[in-house]
Amino acid sequence: METFIRILIWFAYLVALYFVVFWLLVLFEGESKEKPKRLKKFPLVTIVMPAYNEEKRIKRTLTSILRLDYPKKKLEFIVVNDGSTDKTEEEVEKIIGENKEFSIRLINQENRGKGAALNRGLREAKGEFFICLDADSFVKRDSLKKILPYFDKKDIACILPVLKVKKPKNLLERMQWFEYIINMFYKELMSRLNCIHVAPGPFSTYRTEIIRKVGYFDENFNLTEDLEMALRLQSKHYRIIQLLEGEVSTIAPKTIKQLYKQRNRWYKGSIYNALRYRKMMLNKNYGDFGLIQMPLIIISGLLAVIIISALFYYNIWSPMKSINNLRYIGFDLLTLIKNFKIDFHILDLNFASIISAIIMLIVSVYIFIKSHASTREKVSKYGILSIMIYLLAYFVLLGVMWVGILAEMLVGKKQRW
Amino acid sequence: MVKIRSVSTEKYIIAAIITIGIFLFGLLLGLVIEGKRVTYIESISKQQNLEYNSLQLQYAFMDQLSKEENCDAVSKTFEDNIKNLESTRKRLEEFDENSKLNRGDFSLLKREYVLAQVRYWLLARRTKELCKKEIATIIYFYSNDKECLDCGKQAFVLNYLKGLFKDKLLIFSFDAQQKDEPMIPILKHTYNITKYPALIIEGGKFEGLMDKNGILKEICVYYKDEYGCQPYYKSAKNEET
Numbered sequence: 044m045e046t047f048i049r050i051l052i053w054f055a056y057l058v059a060l061y062f063v064v065f066w067l068l069v070l071f072e073g074e075s076k077e078k079p080k081r082l083k084k085f086p087l088v089t090i091v092m093p094a095y096n097e098e099k100r101i102k103r104t105l106t107s108i109l110r111l112d113y114p115k116k117k118l119e120f121i122v123v124n125d126g127s128t129d130k131t132e133e134e135v136e137k138i139i140g141e142n143k144e145f146s147i148r149l150i151n152q153e154n155r156g157k158g159a160a161l162n163r164g165l166r167e168a169k170g171e172f173f174i175c176l177d178a179d180s181f182v183k184r185d186s187l188k189k190i191l192p193y194f195d196k197k198d199i200a201c202i203l204p205v206l207k208v209k210k211p212k213n214l215l216e217r218m219q220w221f222e223y224i225i226n227m228f229y230k231e232l233m234s235r236l237n238c239i240h241v242a243p244g245p246f247s248t249y250r251t252e253i254i255r256k257v258g259y260f261d262e263n264f265n266l267t268e269d270l271e272m273a274l275r276l277q278s279k280h281y282r283i284i285q286l287l288e289g290e291v292s293t294i295a296p297k298t299i300k301q302l303y304k305q306r307n308r309w310y311k312g313s314i315y316n317a318l319r320y321r322k323m324m325l326n327k328n329y330g331d332f333g334l335i336q337m338p339l340i341i342i343s344g345l346l347a348v349i350i351i352s353a354l355f356y357y358n359i360w361s362p363m364k365s366i367n368n369l370r371y372i373g374f375d376l377l378t379l380i381k382n383f384k385i386d387f388h389i390l391d392l393n394f395a396s397i398i399s400a401i402i403m404l405i406v407s408v409y410i411f412i413k414s415h416a417s418t419r420e421k422v423s424k425y426g427i428l429s430i431m432i433y434l435l436a437y438f439v440l441l442g443v444m445w446v447g448i449l450a451e452m453l454v455g456k457k458q459r460w
Numbered sequence: 461m462v463k464i465r466s467v468s469t470e471k472y473i474i475a476a477i478i479t480i481g482i483f484l485f486g487l488l489l490g491l492v493i494e495g496k497r498v499t500y501i502e503s504i505s506k507q508q509n510l511e512y513n514s515l516q517l518q519y520a521f522m523d524q525l526s527k528e529e530n531c532d533a534v535s536k537t538f539e540d541n542i543k544n545l546e547s548t549r550k551r552l553e554e555f556d557e558n559s560k561l562n563r564g565d566f567s568l569l570k571r572e573y574v575l576a577q578v579r580y581w582l583l584a585r586r587t588k589e590l591c592k593k594e595i596a597t598i599i600y601f602y603s604n605d606k607e608c609l610d611c612g613k614q615a616f617v618l619n620y621l622k623g624l625f626k627d628k629l630l631i632f633s634f635d636a637q638q639k640d641e642p643m644i645p646i647l648k649h650t651y652n653i654t655k656y657p658a659l660i661i662e663g664g665k666f667e668g669l670m671d672k673n674g675i676l677k678e679i680c681v682y683y684k685d686e687y688g689c690q691p692y693y694k695s696a697k698n699e700e701t
Contacts, residue, residue: 045606057479057483060479060483061479064482065475068471068475068478069468069471072471236468237465280465330465330466330467331468333465334467365612365616368612368617371613371617372617372671373671373673375672378688379620379623382623386550388551390496390500390555394489394490395490398486398489402482
């Protein structure tokens with residue numbers, strides 16, 4: 044059993060190392076993309092905001108989006124009130140009254156979930172491009188002008204701007220701030236090989252015609268409808284592009300419990316959807332997406348669980364067990380301390396672990412710095428302590444969450460969002 | 461219609477080569493370090509052999525000329541040697557567990573240590589007789605397989621007691637599963653040992669985990685007045701009254 048576990052851990056390290064090396068190769072190869080020209084004409088764009096009980100936030104989000112640097116006549120706003128029980132409706136009506144120069148429509152419907160709300164907006168949309176914006180997200184003024192020029196090929200279905208955490212205050216939000224920055228960097232790499240498997244809610248810009256053609260958002264499977272849409276686009280060979288330009292910020296979970304709920308939805312959604320589109324798995328007709336990204340979606344959680352369990356077992360569980368040993372010496376700690384001797388020799392060190400840890404740290408720091416540069420953020424924005432905690436501890440938290448989520452999946456707990 | 465999507469075959473292969481390269485480099489490094497570990501233990505072991513020969517000669521000398529006044533000097537050498545012996549044995553055990561390729565070298569070294577321990581155990585008995593030293597000896601049989609859940613605990617208790625009694629308690633540990641050294645079955649057979657952990661305290665056999673008090677009860681009869689034995693003396697007194 045022990046040998047089996049050791050082999051499993053080594054295998055996990057090897058696979059993780061392989062993926063890291065692979066993506067580093069993609070990084071070092073560099074971009075060959077030519078810069079798109081500036082936007083010459085302004086196509087009509089529909090922005091849909093699904094809203095469920097958002098009376099407090101809707102005003103801020105809506106007014107921020109009205110300030111977009113784009114011709115007013117070429118923007119269409121649709122707020123789909125998904126059966127809110129609070130004053131969302133009144134709030135939106137008020138904003139419409141105050142901004143007569145804009146085309147803003149409010150559609151009220153019974154509560155049917157986010158997918159259905161998006162589809163309602165999609166059916167009504169007149170724009171050539173379709174954008175969904177969650178009520179908890181805020182857009183930088185020039186984003187739309189930065190995004191649209193990249194739709195320079197017919198098979199480009201979706202373009203994603205940079206997504207950041209909105210004004211992180213507590214430590215957990217700051218950890219997510221770093222996580223999002225690195226994630227953007229990583230997704231841009233994925234985008235180079237057309238391997239993006241999720242188009243997150245905030246300000247993902249779609250070609251309206253294409254998402255209508257592939258059959259609208261999924262209304263039944265509403266764990267992660269954005270992820271499902273991205274996988275569907277991939278399965279029809281459309282392209283999704285991650286930009287390092289444009290900027291949307293979103294409110295991140297403030298507590299561990301909220302974060303767990305969010306991740307539970309994300310991770311379960313990614314696994315269920317990956318299984319649903321398993322025909323792409325390791326299928327070379329789907330290019331790199333099928334060969335590397337699909338397996339990665341499934342395997343990354345497992346890798347996290349294996350590595351976290353190993354860390355826990357060797358660094359926490361075993362030392363904890365030895366505390367129990369104190370019982371057999373009548374808890375005579377004094378003698379133990381008095382006789383404590385450091386009997387150390389350089390050859391006692393576990394070189395394999397030390398060197399792997401150093402390599403991992405160097406790679407992490409490198410990616411950390413690189414991703415900040417590419418999203419034009421200062422590395423030191425939130426202090427060195429936050430960075431250390433992020434690099435050394437945050438992945439442990441996420442790993443623990445993975446353990447919980449996989450356990451829930453094995454037990455078969457139903458997920459609602 | 462199936463559209464042709466690009467496959468980065470070249471990157472898959474290069475990534476695999478680099479990954480295997482890093483892995484092999486790690487393996488190679490491990491090998492080099494293991495080699496260093498073997499040489500390190502070997503050099504210590506050579507030195508210890510020399511010390512042992514010297515010690516044996518010292519005893520022979522004392523025996524012949526019955527110069528008991530040399531006892532202190534001789535037992536000092538003896539104690540020093542035993543201290544090194546135990547710390548190197550532990551290190552060797554650790555190295556052997558982590559070793560991947562030099563199993564053969566390590567098991568030869570382990571055999572050497574078994575023999576050294578038996579020799580010192582015999583010498584300890586002589587010292588006790590010859591120099592009238594107040595010492596107790598414990599032979600500890602452990603097993604590295606998963607069956608022996610208490611072996612870790614027993615080792616912990618013994619380490620603790622060694623710290624408490626220092627030179628007055630001599631502990632010799634043997635891996636009961638070490639099959640290549642015939643001395644081990646002989647010892648096991650002599651004391652009829654079937655379960656682990658097992659302790660031979662001054663000739664008496666005890667099988668199963670023994671805690672601090674259990675061992676104190678057995679060894680404290682060999683000391684006249686020893687700090688570590690206070691709890692035992694107290695309980696003995698209580699029993700009397």
